Amino acid sequence: MTPRGPLRFGPISPAAPGPLYEQIVSAVKREIAAGRLLPGAPLPSVRALAAELLVSLITIKRAYEELERDGIIYSRQGLGTFVADTGADEIARAGLEQARESMAQAVRDGRAAGLSDKDLIDSLKKEL
Amino acid sequence: MADALALKGVTRRLGKFVLGPLDLEVPRGGVTALIGRNGAGKTTTLDLLMGMGRADAGAIEVLGLAMPRDEVAIRQRVAYVNPDISFQAWGKVGRALDFVSGFYPDWSQPRCDALLSAFGIARGERIAALSFGARIKLSLVMALARDAELLLLDEPAVGLDVEARRKLFSEILDFVRRDDRAVVISSHQLSDLERVADHVAIIDAGRLVLFSRMDRLVERFTLLDARLATVGAMPSLDGVKLLTREGERLRLLFDRDCARLDQLAPAGIEILSETSMTLEEIFVALVGGEN
Numbered sequence: 077m078t079p080r081g082p083l084r085f086g087p088i089s090p091a092a093p094g095p096l097y098e099q100i101v102s103a104v105k106r107e108i109a110a111g112r113l114l115p116g117a118p119l120p121s122v123r124a125l126a127a128e129l130l131v132s133l134i135t136i137k138r139a140y141e142e143l144e145r146d147g148i149i150y151s152r153q154g155l156g157t158f159v160a161d162t163g164a165d166e167i168a169r170a171g172l173e174q175a176r177e178s179m180a181q182a183v184r185d186g187r188a189a190g191l192s193d194k195d196l197i198d199s200l201k202k203e204l
Numbered sequence: 205m206a207d208a209l210a211l212k213g214v215t216r217r218l219g220k221f222v223l224g225p226l227d228l229e230v231p232r233g234g235v236t237a238l239i240g241r242n243g244a245g246k247t248t249t250l251d252l253l254m255g256m257g258r259a260d261a262g263a264i265e266v267l268g269l270a271m272p273r274d275e276v277a278i279r280q281r282v283a284y285v286n287p288d289i290s291f292q293a294w295g296k297v298g299r300a301l302d303f304v305s306g307f308y309p310d311w312s313q314p315r316c317d318a319l320l321s322a323f324g325i326a327r328g329e330r331i332a333a334l335s336f337g338a339r340i341k342l343s344l345v346m347a348l349a350r351d352a353e354l355l356l357l358d359e360p361a362v363g364l365d366v367e368a369r370r371k372l373f374s375e376i377l378d379f380v381r382r383d384d385r386a387v388v389i390s391s392h393q394l395s396d397l398e399r400v401a402d403h404v405a406i407i408d409a410g411r412l413v414l415f416s417r418m419d420r421l422v423e424r425f426t427l428l429d430a431r432l433a434t435v436g437a438m439p440s441l442d443g444v445k446l447l448t449r450e451g452e453r454l455r456l457l458f459d460r461d462c463a464r465l466d467q468l469a470p471a472g473i474e475i476l477s478e479t480s481m482t483l484e485e486i487f488v489a490l491v492g493g494e495n
Contacts, residue, residue, distance in 0.1 A: 096399065097419070127377040130370065133234050134402040134419055 096131055100139035108148065108159055109167045119149060119157040146170075206268025208232045208354050208386035209253065214262035216248055223248045223410040225262065232353075233383040234402035235376060237418070238390040239487060245410040246390040247286075250356050254284050267353055280308070282354040283347035287340055287362060291331050297342060298327030301349075308350045316349035322371060337363030348375055355379055357389040361396060369393070373400050398422070398483035408491040418483070425486045427479045428456040434472040441471055447489055457489040 107113040120128065122136045129136075140157055143149045148163040160166070179200075186196045208230045215224035223245040230236045240246050251257045253266055255275040264271040266278045294300035297320075305311040320327065323341040325334075334342065340363055347355060355376070361369050376387050377400060391397055397404070404421055406413040416424070432438055432452045443462025447455040454473070458465070468475055481489070 095419070095422075123377075123381040123383070127374060127381060130373050130377060130400060132400050132402045132418060133377075133380065134417060135399075138419060 096135045097139040097142065100125075100129070100131075100136065101142050104139070104143055105148065105167050108163050109171070111164075113159050115159050115161040115163060117159045119159070121156060205232060205384060206265065208236075208267060209388065210263075210265040211249075212263045214252065214259045214264055216252060216257065216259050218248065218257075221245070221248070221410065223252075224259075226407075226410070226412055228405060228412055228415065230386060230388060230403065230405070232386045234380055235387040235389065235400055236403040236405060237397040237401035238388055238405050238407065239394065239397065239483075240390075240407040241491060244407045244491075246407060247358055248410075249407070250284070250286070250358050250388070250390065253356060254279065254282065280310075281352055282356060283350055283352035285340070285343045285347045285355070285357045285360050287336070287343070287359055290339070291342065295330060295332075296327065297325060297329045297331060297334075300331060300342070301327065301346065304346050305349070310351035312349055312351065316345060319345040319348055319375075323368065335363065337365070337368065340364065341368065344372065344375070348379070353385050355385070355387045355389075357387065357391075359391055360389065361391050361393045369396065376400060394484040394487060395482065404483065406487060406490060413490060421486065422481065422483060424460050425481055425489070426458050426460070427481050427485065427489070428454075428458045428468075429476045429479075430454045430456055430468070431474045431476060432472060433474050438473070439471045441467065444468070444473075445489065457486075 104113070104119070113119075119125070119140070122133055122140060126133045126136045140149065140151070144151060144157075147160055147166045149157055150160050151157040182200075183196060186199070191199070209228060210230075211226050211228045213224070214226045215222065217223075221243065226245075226249065228249075238246050238249070248257070252259055252264060253271065255272055255278065258272060267281055269278050269281075271278055291300035291304075294303055301316060305313070305316070323345060325338060325341055325345065329338075331339070331342070340360055344360060347357075357376075360372055364372060373396060376389070379385055380387055389397065389401070398418065401418050403415065404418050405415045414421075427447075428444075430453075432449075432454055438446050438449070438454060441463060443459035445457040445459075447457055449455075456473075458478070465475065465478070
């Protein structure tokens with residue numbers, strides 16, 4: 077267990093893209109990926125976080141449900157909600173999958189535009 | 205535990221206006237937005253819940269208690285914030301608070317003092333000299349200084365600046381940190397309500413148009429930009445409401461609960477784009493006109 081620090085959620089705004097609960101899902105993932113929320117660390121209760129972020133209880137419940145479904149957090153009746161031991165792994169795995177998919181798409185786009193494999197590798201090197 | 209509110213077949217006639225028959229169940233443990241155009245029946249409904257006016261027919265239960273039979277018990281457990289309530293007769297803020305506090309065994313003076321300072325009101329201020337916004341703040345202090353189970357708020361954001369509105373919604377969400385409590389709030393600030401309310405009840409011309417979880421509502425309705433492939437009138441389809449038409453171009457309100465997108469092409473409607481909608485856009489599309 078780690079001591080609970082303040083969660084560094086960015087501004088949660090109806091003007092930002094995507095539903096509010098997705099913004100909260102991303103914010104929690106960001107905190108875990110950055111190592112500011114460690115395995116076993118408690119998350120604020122649904123009602124406390126709703127009051128802190130000024131969003132409805134349902135918004136927070138839904139975000140927590142989604143994180144729990146993805147194995148990033150877990151809840152224990154009466155105890156609260158915690159970061160799963162494998163939470164950071166799940167986020168890293170999802171990030172890797174996303175990166176691979178983006179690269180595959182880049183290769184398809186490049187070939188469609190007539191680039192050779194060498195051109196593609198050079199482009200990737202430039203990005204790196 | 206009984207629901208926060210349960211209305212069955214409630215009607216109330218006020219001159220030409222008829223409320224109901226209204227059936228509505230509001231659960232505890234969250235915030236419910238009550239929205240409708242001016243004159244739709246929002247205030248009439250809230251007044252009935254507090255015994256300010258009697259229903260002509262139907263049954264009203266508040267926190268499991270029957271109105272009007274248990275009116276005194278209901279008033280003890282429900283706090284009502286309403287811009288029409290005036291405390292001018294008491295002269296100064298402090299005297300009005302002392303008077304009101306005497307009625308409620310659950311009144312917390314430290315809580316009252318904290319709220320006064322949070323909302324920037326002094327006990328020595330003359331009530332007659334308070335702005336409209338400040339009078340609403342005083343009404344909020346009176347409601348929140350008690351340990352009520354149900355908070356009814358009729359247009360509490362009118363006349364409040366951005367900071368005071370923030371404070372208001374923060375107090376509301378703090379109030380429902382206990383899951384046996386509930387808040388019902390009517391407001392024209394639909395973007396605020398979309399953000400903080402768990403459920404939404406839309407009323408129009410005295411009738412309930414729909415009651416839904418807020419997140420389900422914004423997922424249920426979308427806006428379609430479409431083109432009518434055939435000449436003449438738009439075919440009538442369940443779950444598809446024509447909002448505007450210019451020549452062959454159509455703007456449609458699409459209800460995913462009642463229709464599927466693939467039903468449109470066979471009816472001669474070509475979809476150009478589909479966009480999600482805010483609560484305000486859905487409200488205007490459903491009941492029309494200005495809120």
